[in-house]
Amino acid sequence: MTMPGFEALRDLLGKRLSTAPGDLALHGQSESHITAGLPQAVAYPETTAEVAAIMTICARHKIAVTGWGAGTSLEGHALPLHGGLTVDFTRMNRVLDLHPEDMVVRVQPGITREALNTELRATGLFFPVDPGANASLGGMAATRASGTTAVRYGTMRQNVLALEVVLADGRVIRTGTAAPKSSTGYDLTALFVGSEGTLGLITELTLRLQGQPESVSAAVCAFPDIEAAVNTVIATIQSGLPMARIEFLDTQSVRAVNAHAGLHMPEQPHLMVEFHGTPAGTAEQAARFGDIAADHGSTGFQWADRPEDRTRLWRARHNAYPAMRALRPGSAALVTDVCVPISRLAQAVTETADDIAASGIPGPILGHVGDGNFHATLLYDPASVSETATVKTLSGRLADRALRLGGTVSGEHGIGMGKIGYMQAEHGEGWAVMAAVKAALDPGGILNPGKIVPATAFSAP
Amino acid sequence: MTMPGFEALRDLLGKRLSTAPGDLALHGQSESHITAGLPQAVAYPETTAEVAAIMTICARHKIAVTGWGAGTSLEGHALPLHGGLTVDFTRMNRVLDLHPEDMVVRVQPGITREALNTELRATGLFFPVDPGANASLGGMAATRASGTTAVRYGTMRQNVLALEVVLADGRVIRTGTAAPKSSTGYDLTALFVGSEGTLGLITELTLRLQGQPESVSAAVCAFPDIEAAVNTVIATIQSGLPMARIEFLDTQSVRAVNAHAGLHMPEQPHLMVEFHGTPAGTAEQAARFGDIAADHGSTGFQWADRPEDRTRLWRARHNAYPAMRALRPGSAALVTDVCVPISRLAQAVTETADDIAASGIPGPILGHVGDGNFHATLLYDPASVSETATVKTLSGRLADRALRLGGTVSGEHGIGMGKIGYMQAEHGEGWAVMAAVKAALDPGGILNPGKIVPATAFSAP
Numbered sequence: 001m002t003m004p005g006f007e008a009l010r011d012l013l014g015k016r017l018s019t020a021p022g023d024l025a026l027h028g029q030s031e032s033h034i035t036a037g038l039p040q041a042v043a044y045p046e047t048t049a050e051v052a053a054i055m056t057i058c059a060r061h062k063i064a065v066t067g068w069g070a071g072t073s074l075e076g077h078a079l080p081l082h083g084g085l086t087v088d089f090t091r092m093n094r095v096l097d098l099h100p101e102d103m104v105v106r107v108q109p110g111i112t113r114e115a116l117n118t119e120l121r122a123t124g125l126f127f128p129v130d131p132g133a134n135a136s137l138g139g140m141a142a143t144r145a146s147g148t149t150a151v152r153y154g155t156m157r158q159n160v161l162a163l164e165v166v167l168a169d170g171r172v173i174r175t176g177t178a179a180p181k182s183s184t185g186y187d188l189t190a191l192f193v194g195s196e197g198t199l200g201l202i203t204e205l206t207l208r209l210q211g212q213p214e215s216v217s218a219a220v221c222a223f224p225d226i227e228a229a230v231n232t233v234i235a236t237i238q239s240g241l242p243m244a245r246i247e248f249l250d251t252q253s254v255r256a257v258n259a260h261a262g263l264h265m266p267e268q269p270h271l272m273v274e275f276h277g278t279p280a281g282t283a284e285q286a287a288r289f290g291d292i293a294a295d296h297g298s299t300g301f302q303w304a305d306r307p308e309d310r311t312r313l314w315r316a317r318h319n320a321y322p323a324m325r326a327l328r329p330g331s332a333a334l335v336t337d338v339c340v341p342i343s344r345l346a347q348a349v350t351e352t353a354d355d356i357a358a359s360g361i362p363g364p365i366l367g368h369v370g371d372g373n374f375h376a377t378l379l380y381d382p383a384s385v386s387e388t389a390t391v392k393t394l395s396g397r398l399a400d401r402a403l404r405l406g407g408t409v410s411g412e413h414g415i416g417m418g419k420i421g422y423m424q425a426e427h428g429e430g431w432a433v434m435a436a437v438k439a440a441l442d443p444g445g446i447l448n449p450g451k452i453v454p455a456t457a458f459s460a461p
Numbered sequence: 462m463t464m465p466g467f468e469a470l471r472d473l474l475g476k477r478l479s480t481a482p483g484d485l486a487l488h489g490q491s492e493s494h495i496t497a498g499l500p501q502a503v504a505y506p507e508t509t510a511e512v513a514a515i516m517t518i519c520a521r522h523k524i525a526v527t528g529w530g531a532g533t534s535l536e537g538h539a540l541p542l543h544g545g546l547t548v549d550f551t552r553m554n555r556v557l558d559l560h561p562e563d564m565v566v567r568v569q570p571g572i573t574r575e576a577l578n579t580e581l582r583a584t585g586l587f588f589p590v591d592p593g594a595n596a597s598l599g600g601m602a603a604t605r606a607s608g609t610t611a612v613r614y615g616t617m618r619q620n621v622l623a624l625e626v627v628l629a630d631g632r633v634i635r636t637g638t639a640a641p642k643s644s645t646g647y648d649l650t651a652l653f654v655g656s657e658g659t660l661g662l663i664t665e666l667t668l669r670l671q672g673q674p675e676s677v678s679a680a681v682c683a684f685p686d687i688e689a690a691v692n693t694v695i696a697t698i699q700s701g702l703p704m705a706r707i708e709f710l711d712t713q714s715v716r717a718v719n720a721h722a723g724l725h726m727p728e729q730p731h732l733m734v735e736f737h738g739t740p741a742g743t744a745e746q747a748a749r750f751g752d753i754a755a756d757h758g759s760t761g762f763q764w765a766d767r768p769e770d771r772t773r774l775w776r777a778r779h780n781a782y783p784a785m786r787a788l789r790p791g792s793a794a795l796v797t798d799v800c801v802p803i804s805r806l807a808q809a810v811t812e813t814a815d816d817i818a819a820s821g822i823p824g825p826i827l828g829h830v831g832d833g834n835f836h837a838t839l840l841y842d843p844a845s846v847s848e849t850a851t852v853k854t855l856s857g858r859l860a861d862r863a864l865r866l867g868g869t870v871s872g873e874h875g876i877g878m879g880k881i882g883y884m885q886a887e888h889g890e891g892w893a894v895m896a897a898v899k900a901a902l903d904p905g906g907i908l909n910p911g912k913i914v915p916a917t918a919f920s921a922p
Binding site: 099100102103144145155157158167171173174175177179182183184185187188190194199213214234237238240242276284285288339340341342343372373406407409410411419422423426428429433434436440441452 | 561565616635636639641645648651660672675700738739749801804832868873874875876883888889891897901
């Protein structure tokens with residue numbers, strides 16, 4: 001820590017530059033199975049001006065810079081591959097201003113999804129993107145997160161209106177405006193959303209909000225097979241019914257949930273659906289969905305309009321991940337994340353379930369089926385070389401399958417360290433275009449080197 | 462036409478390379494008040510491979526290349542500023558494949574909006590983005606078009622899933638997939654949408670479709686003033702009512718429509734609204750909208766559920782542009798296009814109307830008020846130096862006003878030649894980032910030089 005760049009950072013930040021071993025270790029781990037090296041220091045800026053000063057110093061001294069939100073990434077986005085500085089946005093976690101008439105809020109990147117919605121509660125508004133984890137909004141934008149409500153409200157792509165970004169050389173730019181749309185040049189907001197901290201550090205976000213629905217109606221029902229469940233989803237979408245959520249659980253997931261929560265759902269594929277709107281609207285939508293599901297052989301319908309009944313119904317989905325983990329105590333979990341056109345979803349899920357079953361590894365599947373996005377949770381013994389190899393093989397075959405069916409290797413978890421090996425296969429020459437954009441905006445290659453594109457330009461100091 | 466680059470193009474395209482004076486003149490004019498030079502030749506490719514070969518030749522010979530769809534741009538996007546080659550996509554106008562289950566269609570860029578919807582009619586699906594003009598889909602993507610339905614269905618940003626693009630050096634890339642969402646790297650689809658032909662030529666588009674609504678309900682009503690109309694829109698959005706269209710006409714627009722179509726609408730600001738959904742849903746939405754509008758002093762409500770009644774109601778809006786032009790026969794029209802946060806819309810429209818009134822130039826205002834986007838149609842005598850200067854001054858003050866109110870100088874018409882002078886003011890250092898992206902993807906500066914960013918790198922052959 002006597003290198004001149006870090007000395008300049010210490011002068012800038014004082015005690016808010018940490019080199020405590022515990023702090024470095026914390027910023028070298030994540031919720032996923034992925035591990036990497038440690039940062040050499042962690043910065044806790046409090047203002048955009050400080051972030052800009054940090055980047056100016058790091059650019060001058062060629063120090064790698066990795067952004068950190070809440071550490072909930074599943075693909076190792078925030079893990080430094082080349083040491084350097086981790087910029088932790090925990091102290092930049094405020095709501096800057098709220099415009100209820102525009103249904104827009106401006107926030108700092110470190111605020112979490114749950115903290116934002118808590119602050120919004122009294123306004124009748126909420127931020128709809130819900131990836132499950134209590135992620136930071138900066139991290140959610142950087143990884144283009146989505147989740148159960150994307151089928152209705154969109155992903156971060158649709159819900160970030162404008163950004164403030166500190167570039168690799170310390171310049172500060174604003175992308176987009178608070179107006180609902182614009183046609184003035186390249187969509188830099190969309191370029192930074194999903195760029196995983198490789199093009200700049202997000203220091204402010206302007207987000208679209210939604211009105212809390214007056215009425216919510218939810219249901220769960222069972223299907224004879226995967227095709228029947230998926231065909232119900234396709235028919236529902238085509239009928240124009242605006243589902244707020246539509247989640248799929250396969251038989252193995254249902255078994256896990258039953259065992260974990262003491263439930264008695266029939267051991268069949270299930271759909272869980274939710275409608276948001278007016279009382280008459282949600283009642284009509286619920287009835288129509290019931291008809292469509294019945295046409296596809298659904299059974300065991302349970303409807304819920306009261307909040308406590310909905311909580312009971314959705315508990316199965318909310319607790320699915322711990323329930324799955326409990327299928328094999330002590331195991332590690334690799335959570336896959338492909339997304340395909342919905343017409344290919346039944347085939348993709350069925351082939352994947354068959355592939356997993358043949359491997360002997362437990363791998364329950366659930367999905368945000370309205371988007372064609374599903375996750376297999378592969379439970380393996382990390383101490384077993386053969387099981388570790390097996391899950392990598394399964395995951396690779398799943399990625400190949402998604403691409404063969406016209407889909408993508410990541411619906412919502414992003415690239416990070418876990419998926420960079422598939423970028424060439426998915427994007428072809430487009431990956432070289434990404435590298436050209438990266439080189440144009442970060443010629444020194446100091447921003448999260450090794451993510452999205454290979455770290456060709458970067459050499460550690 | 463004896464330069465080696467054009468000889469190579471002639472060898473490639475034969476009679477589909479035109480240098481006929483009438484053809485060149487046609488590709489040097491547009492629907493707007495803007496004029497520029499002529500291309501030296503016009504190419505009519507029929508395949509992506511031909512477009513790639515064209516770009517390879519033009520890159521080698523440093524020939525400027527401008528894309529051409531249907532010529533309906535209002536800002537001169539498709540007018541060549543540096544001569545060179547215009548690539549006219551008229552012959553690449555097919556539907557390539559339709560996936561009704563995925564509600565997705567893959568098309569060539571030259572197909573027009575109306576031709577696409579005609580082809581889709583039997584499927585129960587439609588493409589919702591409606592900029593008014595019968596634009597080509599390639600042009601709509603390149604300019605990030607929107608229109609009356611964006612408040613419900615989004616702009617081209619939300620409705621283009623994937624692209625095939627020929628880059629400046631002739632490489633062909635595919636961006637995005639047919640899956641509904643993806644988190645795999647930079648959002649190149651969003652980067653090319655709105656890039657106005659400066660980063661690549663779009664040769665294929667994968668578009669999201671919508672189901673034709675089972676029921677449509679429409680209404681028109683009058684308000685005592687602009688604020689009452691805008692506050693009705695704000696309250697309607699906040700209540701969660703999913704308007705398919707919500708259009709504003711100011712008093713001057715209503716006068717124009719009355720005179721042109723022999724109608725007798727009260728000479729007051731009006732809103733025209735449309736709901737799409739189920740019969741019960743649209744009935745409920747219509748009733749709720751009526752209550753909200755009444756709370757804000759609306760009068761003269763006319764509802765229409767039958768198609769012929771809707772056509773009658775919407776005729777006023779559909780014919781607004783010719784009606785406005787008829788206010789001053791022989792005049793030229795400059796159509797402005799700012800967009801602001803909706804909370805600032807009443808102020809923006811009122812200040813603009815006052816500014817126009819003080820100038821003595823007729824300038825009726827209408828707008829896609831659900832998006833905060835409005836257009837003033839400034840009717841001036843193009844032979845009058847002073848009137849021409851006046852409309853430029855009005856337009857400049859309107860752009861400044863939009864930026865001061867947190868908005869954008871173009872909601873949907875794009876930059877082209879008309880708005881490039883405001884780019885620095887709107888984007889600041891972000892404009893330099895756009896220039897860096899342009900230089901990375903088109904280092905020779907041959908793609909539509911002078912649009913979006915200054916044509917620093919380009920020198921004509």
